[in-house]
């Protein structure tokens with residue numbers, strides 16, 4: 001079991017089906033809506049956290065109370081009532097439905113198009129399943145090969161219990177509790193998330209994926225991820241799932257912190273497909289995420305994201321290039337359709353010498369949606385010979401949508417070289433007719449053109465993920481040109 | 483194979499085709515000539531089903547069936563191919579990927595499964611060799627940054643890959659250098675058979691020296707005003723269009 005790749009795992013999954021599933025060790029209960037210090041204490045208690053963690057949360061809460069929700073993003077939505085949310089709910093073990101017949105047929109149709117297996121469909125839609133928990137289940141096998149290398153990959157709650165020294169040392173060092181309104185809220189009340197540690201010099205032998213993380217049903221409302229790559233290590237981490245996630249939680253505020261120590265490399269890929277609301281813009285998830293990584297000397301962090309979901313997205317995965325010769329990359333495809341609004345981008349903070357960053361952002365807008373890119377490139381006074389290249393391309397479909405680009409550049413060192421390119425194009429009728437004439441129908445033609453437009457970014461995704469992401473793009477834009 | 487009966491078409495209420503009659507049988511090559519703006523490309527687009535053009539009168543029969551109501555891709559599936567006068571660019575989509583999609587979509591419409599990859603590769607190799615196309619070229623984005631001649635050669639490569647029943651070549655010769663013209667023409671000749679037909683829209687005799695037409699038609703102000711054998715093309719090359727205009731106006 002030395003070279004156990006994700007492909008092997010996938011193969012095994014196909015034959016063994018889902019032997020792991022939901023399992024509980026916490027009695028199911030849910031807190032009353034509302035947030036105050038007692039609620040924060042209770043969350044911490046529920047999770048049997050040590051004193052320092054409780055205090056850490058409380059400080060975050062006190063800071064949050066004094067903050068106001070930001071308004072600068074190019075999105076409009078009804079502000080959530082933070083006192084109307086329940087901040088703790090034990091993992092839901094009760095199936096929502098007894099059989100697939102009860103599930104929204106439209107959702108099932110989408111599952112089918114994505115090529116998701118029957119059992120997987122059941123799991124994702126929350127349909128009752130016969131789950132056999134096998135002691136030598138796939139997930140365990142997966143974990144074993146990680147253990148051999150000394151890699152820690154578990155839930156953040158488990159890490160707080162088992163690896164308090166690591167959590168205590170690094171949590172909040174990249175995204176301070178007071179960083180912003182949503183980050184402060186998350187720090188106070190997070191209940192779920194992942195933790196990962198790659199030891200010195202270790203190359204993680206497989207793509208780590210939240211999808212395969214055991215014992216964690218679904219994504220939490222306030223997810224917290226902490227990923228530490230020790231010196232000269234490498235990890236590729238996949239977050240999310242292409243299957244549409246419907247969630248009763250309207251607001252999500254996640255925090256992701258990445259730490260790449262000297263010579264380490266982290267590749268963090270996200271495919272996000274949360275419910276965007278219906279065609280009229282009703283329902284849908286509000287997604288306010290703070291993602292940031294810090295690069296020490298010669299380290300590299302690469303963010304790749306494909307965003308097709310959510311009614312409102314507010315997200316700026318960033319890199320602090322602290323160490324000399326460190327590298328930050330941001331590759332993004334953001335699709336908005338119907339009434340979706342996305343304000344996404346990145347921040348590249350160059351502090352060290354010879355630091356380099358690349359930003360490739362592809363925005364695709366259809367329907368009545370608004371798609372904004374907001375990027376900051378900051379070159380500090382000490383950052384000799386820093387380089388940045390940014391490319392922001394927008395593709396418009398129809399006349400009712402919008403694409404906006406807000407690049408901010410702050411340079412405090414004269415040796416910096418910064419290049420910024422931006423284009424806006426429209427899918428032309430001539431392009432569609434050309435495809436039609438070759439036997440390709442309009443729907444497929446759009447998919448082809450969109451894939452071509454997004455290719456530079458899709459190519460950055462791990463192979464398996466890229467194929468799924470491609471299908472996802474097609475589905476997200478279905479029926480957007482009529 | 484193709485029968486056009488009293489075809490009238492307009493764009494934004496402006497009449498462009500004003501009563502075209504044309505019959506083309508399998509195995510034949512027809513050349514359509516005529517001054518700029520006479521409606522040649524419009525006729526090609528209307529046959530291919532471009533929705534901007536409204537057919538206000540008349541009918542187009544393909545293999546005895548009216549295709550007037552069919553979507554452009556359905557006409558393509560039946561075997562209608564148009565080599566564009568101005569091919570469009572599709573950034574990020576390689577020629578190979580585009581061809582693969584086109585072939586498999588066409589097969590799907592005909593109730594066939596995807597073409598096996600090895601078969602596709604073999605076909606690509608054969609056709610690109612026939613047209614002396616560097617294989618590296620096929621990895622580039624479709625028409626993006628292609629020279630005028632490269633675009634035209636690529637159109638004929640697609641023609642060779644799709645093996646249509648009716649090929650309409652709209653000014654394929656413009657932009658081709660002397661060698662490329664010969665290569666492309668000999669490619670088209672190799673593809674000719676008793677089962678397919680070609681319409682060549684051109685301004686010059688040079689392509690017709692290589693692909694010899696059975697019939698030559700002259701279009702003027704939305705009508706075919708004169709038809710003849712291959713000598714007609716020589717006559718036009720010599721005398722221009724004035725004498726035809728005079729004939730029409732007389």
Ligand SMILES: Nc1ncnc2c1ncn2[C@@H]1O[C@H](COP(=O)(O)OP(=O)(O)OP(=O)(O)O)[C@@H](O)[C@H]1O
Pocket residue numbers: 493494496498516517518519520521522523524525534567
């Ligand atoms: N979409 C359109 N909108 C407005 N006018 C159009 C449109 N398409 C064609 N026309 C007009 O119809 C007439 C015929 O055009 P067409 O392109 O068919 O000519 P052609 O014979 O192919 O000319 P050329 O030899 O220059 O290629 C022209 O006057 C042209 O301006």
Ligand SMILES: [Mg+2]
Pocket residue numbers: 522523524567652
């Ligand atoms: Mg023309």
